[in-house]
Every structure is written in structure tokens, then in C-alpha cells.
Amino acid sequence: MQLIIYGIINSITLSLMSLGFTLVYSISRVPNFAHGALYILSGYLVWLFINKFAGFPYPLAIIVAISLTAIVGALIYRFILIRIRGMEISEIIATYAIGLAILEGLRWGGLRGGTFTLPTFAAGSVNLFDVSVDYQRLIIVGVGILTFILLYAFTRYTKIGLALRGIAQDERAAMMLGINSDMTAIVSLAIGSALSGFAAVLLLPLGNIVVETGYNVLIFAIAVCVIGGLGSWGGTIVASFVIGFAQLLTEAFISTHYQMVVALLAIIVTLLVKPSGIFGKQKELEERV
Amino acid sequence: MEMMRKERIDRGLKVRTEGLYAISSYREILYLMGPRLLLIIGIIALPFIFELAPYWKRVINIMFVYALLALSFDFLANYVGLVCLGGAFLTGVGGYFTAIYNVYLGFPIYLAIPCATISGAAFCTLCLLPCLPLRGVYFAIVTLMYPLLFTRIIEALNILGGTNGITGLDGFPNQYVEHYIIIFLVIGFLFGMRRFVNQDIGLVLRGVKDNDQSVRASGIDVTRMKVLAVFVASLIGCFGGAYMAHLYMWTGISLFALDFSIIPIASVVIGGGGTLVGAVIGSFILVPLSEILRAFGTFRIVIYCAILTGFIVFKSEGLMIYMQRKYHQFERWVKV
Numbered sequence: 001m002q003l004i005i006y007g008i009i010n011s012i013t014l015s016l017m018s019l020g021f022t023l024v025y026s027i028s029r030v031p032n033f034a035h036g037a038l039y040i041l042s043g044y045l046v047w048l049f050i051n052k053f054a055g056f057p058y059p060l061a062i063i064v065a066i067s068l069t070a071i072v073g074a075l076i077y078r079f080i081l082i083r084i085r086g087m088e089i090s091e092i093i094a095t096y097a098i099g100l101a102i103l104e105g106l107r108w109g110g111l112r113g114g115t116f117t118l119p120t121f122a123a124g125s126v127n128l129f130d131v132s133v134d135y136q137r138l139i140i141v142g143v144g145i146l147t148f149i150l151l152y153a154f155t156r157y158t159k160i161g162l163a164l165r166g167i168a169q170d171e172r173a174a175m176m177l178g179i180n181s182d183m184t185a186i187v188s189l190a191i192g193s194a195l196s197g198f199a200a201v202l203l204l205p206l207g208n209i210v211v212e213t214g215y216n217v218l219i220f221a222i223a224v225c226v227i228g229g230l231g232s233w234g235g236t237i238v239a240s241f242v243i244g245f246a247q248l249l250t251e252a253f254i255s256t257h258y259q260m261v262v263a264l265l266a267i268i269v270t271l272l273v274k275p276s277g278i279f280g281k282q283k284e285l286e287e288r289v
Numbered sequence: 290m291e292m293m294r295k296e297r298i299d300r301g302l303k304v305r306t307e308g309l310y311a312i313s314s315y316r317e318i319l320y321l322m323g324p325r326l327l328l329i330i331g332i333i334a335l336p337f338i339f340e341l342a343p344y345w346k347r348v349i350n351i352m353f354v355y356a357l358l359a360l361s362f363d364f365l366a367n368y369v370g371l372v373c374l375g376g377a378f379l380t381g382v383g384g385y386f387t388a389i390y391n392v393y394l395g396f397p398i399y400l401a402i403p404c405a406t407i408s409g410a411a412f413c414t415l416c417l418l419p420c421l422p423l424r425g426v427y428f429a430i431v432t433l434m435y436p437l438l439f440t441r442i443i444e445a446l447n448i449l450g451g452t453n454g455i456t457g458l459d460g461f462p463n464q465y466v467e468h469y470i471i472i473f474l475v476i477g478f479l480f481g482m483r484r485f486v487n488q489d490i491g492l493v494l495r496g497v498k499d500n501d502q503s504v505r506a507s508g509i510d511v512t513r514m515k516v517l518a519v520f521v522a523s524l525i526g527c528f529g530g531a532y533m534a535h536l537y538m539w540t541g542i543s544l545f546a547l548d549f550s551i552i553p554i555a556s557v558v559i560g561g562g563g564t565l566v567g568a569v570i571g572s573f574i575l576v577p578l579s580e581i582l583r584a585f586g587t588f589r590i591v592i593y594c595a596i597l598t599g600f601i602v603f604k605s606e607g608l609m610i611y612m613q614r615k616y617h618q619f620e621r622w623v624k625v
Contacts, residue, residue, distance in 0.1 A: 031426045033374075033433070083602050089562075092372045092429045093554055094601050100551060101594035108588040215437060222430050230426070257445030264431075264438050271419040271427060 002131045003248060009137050011244030012144040013203055015237050018221035019147070020195035022236045025225065027168045027188035030081055030091055034099035035196055036218030040211065041102055042069040042197030043204040047116050058119065066197040073193025077186050085185075099218070107211045116209035118201075140202050147198070148237065164188060216260070223263035227270045242266070292625040303617045324616070328566070329476055336468040345580075346464070350536055352576040353471040354380075354529040358553040359560070359568035360478055361525040367563035368486050369518040370498030375432035377549035378416075379526025380533060381439060381542075383409040387531035388455040388540035398459040402531045409527030414520045421515045424501070436545040443542055454541025458534055471532055475569065478525055482565055485521070494518055551590060552579065555597040561607025570609060 017039070024032045042065045049061035076098060084090040125134035155161035166174035167184045175181050196217075207213070224243055228235025243266055250258045306317045339345045358376045365371045387405035390396040396404065416435060420427040443449055450456075461467040485491055493514055496504040501511050534540040552575055553568070560571025575593065582589045600607065 031429070033429075080598060080602055084605075088426070089366055089370070089372050090601050090605065092374070092426060093558065094598055096374055096429075096433075097551070097554075097594040097597045097601075100547070101591045101598075104547075104587040104590040104594075108586055108591065219434055219437065222434075226427070226430065255445070257441065260434075260438055260441050264434050267431065267434070268419045271423065271431075 015240035024192035028185035036214035037099035037102035069197035380530030383527030383530025384534035561609030567609030
């Protein structure tokens with residue numbers, strides 16, 4: 001029972017981490033290697049607002065930090081990626097460099113050690129089927145599911161969401177209908193960054209804010225996206241459940257050190273067996289040589 | 290207002306040296322040979338120039354290792370179209386293999402390095418094999434993960450010396466051997482790669498980058514070509530790692546450090562992608578710079594990334610192509 005409950009929590013955590021990455025990739029086809037950096041950046045911003053500006057209420061700090069992260073994402077596209085759009089090598093190098101710059105800049109600025117923690121939303125724990133679960137993890141599950149539903153509604157029932165989906169499906173046809181490709185890309189990067197910031201705010205109270213988490217988040221996000229099929233949202237959620245439970249099982253029966261190994265093995269098996277991922281049917285022919 | 294535009298014209302000398310006239314007089318020969326000789330002699334003379342500064346002589350060795358890594362990145366990225374974000378993976382594998390051969394199996398140094406280079410390259414190719422039949426970002430993703438993964442595995446399992454690394458590797462007999470092994474290999478690899486990419490096989494590799502369907506339609510196995518290219522690039526990288534392990538007489542997880550991934554990329558972008566020489570020259574600029582900035586710690590990485598992004602966005606041709614243009618052509622303003 002414990003395995004199932006914590007497996008679900010772990011899976012929702014993973015899918016929250018990777019949602020931003022998959023959203024950006026599916027819409028603008030930019031592999032955002034700065035994803036983990038944005039995650040840590042937003043966690044650090046919240047910490048900064050709470051501790052350095054006295055009297056800043058926690059909820060307000062969260063909102064400001066997430067919006068700042070979104071703005072950073074939009075600026076990255078507007079000033080850097082827009083000039084190298086379509087040049088795949090340059091896109092990868094540029095986003096990777098930006099991510100590294102943010103992470104290592106934060107490390108240089110003093111973000112190391114275990115002193116950077118965020119308060120949990122609600123203290124205490126509750127017994128579910130004889131398993132003790134603290135409120136923060138319950139909130140993560142609840143908010144996570146709510147986020148999926150909201151995103152689904154957003155992309156299906158709002159005009160801008162429909163525009164994003166249009167660009168994701170067929171860029172030329174969407175442009176012919178008067179949808180601005182660059183504008184949607186900016187929006188997608190902003191939303192993607194905001195989602196990674198949102199995930200950070202939810203997940204970071206469970207641990208310390210350290211730079212290494214940034215790299216781990218990036219790797220887990222990529223692993224989940226590759227396994228689910230790059231750019232497929234349903235695939236992302238299914239894949240995060242696959243990896244989430246696989247990680248917990250190895251943790252329970254082998255050792256805790258293998259979380260990363262599980263992620264990489266899963267990627268390699270996926271690439272060998274079905275390179276387009278669980279749900280990436282649509283682009284299968286394009287990606288295989 | 291009069292409209293003006295800039296016109297670029299090849300120098301007469303350049304046009305003359307394209308055909309048989311290249312050997313007609315010493316001027317033409319010098320025009321062709323000059324830059325190459327300057328580079329070769331400059332590299333060979335470098336240890337003597339810094340004779341009085343022992344600290345900088347160490348830096349020279351490291352600089353050449355980075356030059357090799359940059360060469361391998363440039364070859365993979367601009368001739369085969371595979372972006373390798375994990376140069377550290379190659380150095381780490383090379384370093385650990387040479388430590389295994391030298392310390393555990395007792396091979397002498399001159400046998401350990403070549404063995405480590407070849408078996409390390411085979412190992413890297415094997416590790417990267419699953420993502421080679423695919424197009425797109427998969428190669429970048431997998432190479433990004435491997436250095437982190439191997440660091441974790443070595444730390445967690447406490448194998449191969451764990452966090453302390455393996456000590457007691459043989460050093461080089463004297464300083465000059467230390468310098469000239471790497472110097473001659475850099476020159477050899479540089480000109481060897483230039484020849485390699487201009488041969489038939491290089492053309493096929495470029496075809497793989499630009500249009501793999503047409504390569505496939507010509508009856509050539511794309512995956513096999515990519516395997517070959519990755520093997521060649523890993524040979525270069527693994528040699529760098531093995532050399533470095535013997536230079537420090539130590540192998541550890543710091544061989545998987547981020548520096549080995551990001552500085553070569555930055556060197557290639559600064560030096561000019563696709564020229565091979567540019568990669569070497571870029572690392573000659575960046576590595577001394579990074580020594581000067583040593584006091585800043587990890588802030589150096591921020592600086593590289595800023596330079597890198599700046600070059601990619603605003604000057605994507607790089608220094609080498611710019612210099613080539615100035616050497617071969619002159620510019621003038623003409624009326625439209």
C-alpha cells in the first residue's frame with residue numbers, strides 16, 4: 001500500500017517537473033535545456049522574497065516569483081532564440097548555455113549548502129490506509145491533478161490555447177490562419193517557464209534548494225519526455241507514472257542510488273524499442289532515419 | 290543621397306594560387322603555406338616561449354587537451370550534425386580506462402594510453418549506440434546525461450576508487466615528453482581530420498548532416514556512418530582524458546566535470562564552427578582566459594556561457610571564418 005501511495009506521489013512529482021519542458025517542445029520545437037535552471041531560479045526567488053524582504057507574505061512571493069520566471073522565459077525567446085530559430089545545433093547550445101549560466105551563477109552567488117529551504121504550506125500528516133502522508137505531498141497530488149485539468153481546458157477552450165495547439169500541429173497551416181508563430185512561441189516559453197517555476201514552488205519545500213537539483217530536474221524531465229514521446233502530453237503523464245513506479249521499486253528492493261540509472265536505462269530501452277516513445281505516433285517517420 | 294554598398298572581391302593572389310600557378314613563385318607558395326606554418330611553428334615553439342613560467346607550461350598542456358576536445362566536438366557537430374553536450378564523458382572514460390590499465394593491470398604508460406584510447410572510444414560508441422539511428426535532439430540528451438550518470442554510479446557503488454579516485458598512475462618521464470606528445474598529436478589530429486573530412490567519407494558524413502534520406506537512397510547505411518564518426522570523435526576525446534590522467538598521475542570523478550563539456554563548445558563557437566582550425570584557436574583563447582579568471586570560481590562558467598550565447602546570436606560565423614575572409618578578400622565601397 002505504501003508503495004502505491006508513494007508511487008502515485010512520485011509520479012505526479014515527475015510529471016509536474018516535466019510538464020514545462022514538454023509544453024515548450026511540443027509547441028515551439030525548442031528543446032529547452034534551461035528548464036532545470038528556471039526551476040531552481042524560481043525557488044531561489046521565492047526564498048529571496050521571503051527572507052531578504054521582510055514582511056513579504058508567502059503567497060505573494062510565490063506569485064511574483066512565478067511571474068518573474070515566466071518573464072525570463074519569454075525574454076530568452078524574444079532576444080536569443082528568435083534569432084536562431086530552426087538551427088537545431090544553435091538552439092541546443094544556446095539553451096544549454098543559458099541554463100548553465102543561470103545555475104552556475106546562482107552557485108557562485110552563494111547558493112550552496114543546506115541553508116536554503118522553503119516553508120511547507122501546511123505542517124502535519126495524515127494516515128491514509130495506514131500509511132502516513134504529510135499534507136505537503138497531498139497538496140502536490142491535488143494541485144498536480146488540478147494543473148493537468150486546467151491545462152487541458154486551457155488548450156481546448158481558450159483562443160490562445162487553441163492557437164498554441166494549432167502551431168504545434170501544423171505551423172504553416174496555422175500561420176496561414178493568421179496565428180503569429182513567434183508570438184505563440186513566446187507565450188509557450190513563458191507558460192513553460194511558469195510551469196517549471198510552479199513545480200519548483202510546490203516541490204522544493206520537501207528538500208533544500210541546491211544547484212544539483214537543477215540538473216536532476218532537467219534530466220528527469222527529459223527522461224519522462226523521451227519515454228512519453230517528445231512533445232506528447234498524454235505520453236508525458238503516462239511515462240511519469242512508469243518512471244515514478246520504476247524508481248520506487250528500485251528504491252525499495254535495490255538501493256536509493258539508482259534513481260538516475262533507472263531514468264537513463266528507461267531512455268535507452270525506449271530508444272531501442274520504440275524511439276518515438278509511448279504516444280509519439282505522429283512524428284515517428286520524421287525522427288527515425 | 291547616394292547609395293553605397295560594400296563589395297567583396299577575391300585577392301588576385303588567392304585566385305592565382307588556386308591552380309598550378311600556386312607553385313610558380315615563392316610569393317604564392319608563401320601565401321598558401323604562411324598561415325599553416327605560422328600555426329605549426331607557433332604551437333611547437335610554445336613550450337620554449339614559456340620556459341621561464343613553469344605554471345603556464347602546465348596550462349599549455351591543458352590547453353591542448355581542450356583543443357583536442359574542441360576538435361572532436363567541431364567534427365561531430367558541423368560535419369555529422371550530432372551535438373555532443375558531454376565532452377566530459379569522453380575524457381572521463383579515457384581517464385578511467387588508462388587508470389585501469391596502468392594501475393590495476395600494470396601496463397607501462399606508452400601502452401596504457403593507446404589501449405585506453407581505443408577501448409575507451411569503443412566503450413563510448415557502444416554507450417551512445419542506441420541514439421544513433423535517430424535524428425533530432427536525442428544524441429544531445431543522452432550525451433548530456435552520461436557524465437552525470439557515471440559520476441553517480443562511481444560515487445554510489447564506490448567502485449574504481451569512489452570519490453577519492455585512483456592514484457598512483459605513472460607520470461611522463463620529463464617535461465618535454467609531456468609537452469610534445471600532446472603537441473604532435475594536436476597537429477596530427479588537426480591536419481588528419483582536415484584530410485579526413487575532405488575525402489569521400491567526409492562528403493558522405495556531410496551528407497548525413499544535411500540530408501540523410503539522400504544518403505540512404507544512395508545505398509549507404511546512415512547509422513554505420515554515424516557510428517564511425519562517433520568512434521573517431523571519441524578516439525580524440527578519450528586520448529585527451531587518458532593524457533590528462535597521466536599528467537596529474539590521478540584519475541577521479543573530476544574528469545567528468547562540466548568544464549570539459551562547456552569549454553570545447555564555447556571554443557568551437559568562438560573559433561568558428563566547421564573549420565576545425567577555429568576550434569583549436571578558440572581553445573587557445575578561452576583556456577588562458579579561464580586561468581586568468583580562476584579566482585572567480587564557478588563564475589567562469591557564467592562568463593563562457595555569456596560569450597558563447599553572444600557569439601551564437603550575433604557573430605555565428607566565428608573568428609576563423611572572419612579571418613579567412615580578411616585574408617583572401619578585400620572590401621570596397623561602390624555606388625549602387
